[in-house]
Amino acid sequence: MxxxxxxxxxxGEATLVTCATPGYLQRYGTPASPDELHHGHRLISYLSPASGRAFPFRFTRHGVSTELKTEPHLGINESNAHIAAGEAGLGIVQTFTYSLKPALASGELVEILSAWRPAPxxxxxxxxxxxxxxxxxxxxxxxxxxxxxxxxxxxxxxx
Structure with missing residues (x-):
């Protein structure tokens, strides 16, 4: 500092996870790479409460990090509402695993793009x-x- x-x-550390409901994935397909998120997928972005800007979806593979900057289908600036929108099947969310553990454990949400998880x-x-x-x-x-x-x-x- x-x-x-x-x-x-x-x-400590926290890890981001990208996920969607099984129903969403059945309707829109399961993306095999972050590039596929540009084609017909609905992204639910978390908005900065201070600036109103969407946090980009972040991915890392083989030590190379990338940010997906695109217009979200839906932008939300409150954590619980962000997760609820994902659980409602409105699109794909990316947030910290500690927030999603119950939904992931129950199968309500399914992790996608796990090979591209960003660094903690x-x-x-x-x-x-x-x-x-x-x-x-x-x-x-x-x-x-x-x-x-x-x-x-x-x-x-x-x-």
Whole structure:
């Protein structure tokens, strides 16, 4: 980090997954590559709440990363609504696996393009550099690290 007054501690990683409902795939076909998403597929993009711009679909294969920049069929700026649109069969979504685990486990959503999964996104806790970190902050950061690593309780089962 450029600001030497801050400390960033990595607490975990999250992976993006691209998926759709079995009904959607039956109707529109299962794409074999990201290029096929340009041809007749309906993409449900997550919109940045700050800018309103669609986050591009990201893919990586054999160490080469690419972004699919296209006009979405539907753009949504709220995570639960984004997932619900995918679960309703309105199109293809790409979001973090921890958000989709129940739908993927039940078969409600099916992962596609798994060979093109992008590299995981790191999650960090950023806090001010002090000579002594308050104990309650230290405990909270350690708890977050345990949760994201799978050693903690609660949300760790979802991630």
């Amino acid at each position: 450029e600001d030497s007054t801050l400390i960033a501690r990595k607490i 996104y790191p999650f960090h806790v950023v806090y001010a550099r002090h000579r002594h970190v308050p104990p309650r902050l230290r405990v909270f950061i350690d708890w977050l690290a345990a949760v994201f690593s799978g050693r903690g309780a609660g949300i760790a089962r979802v991630i």
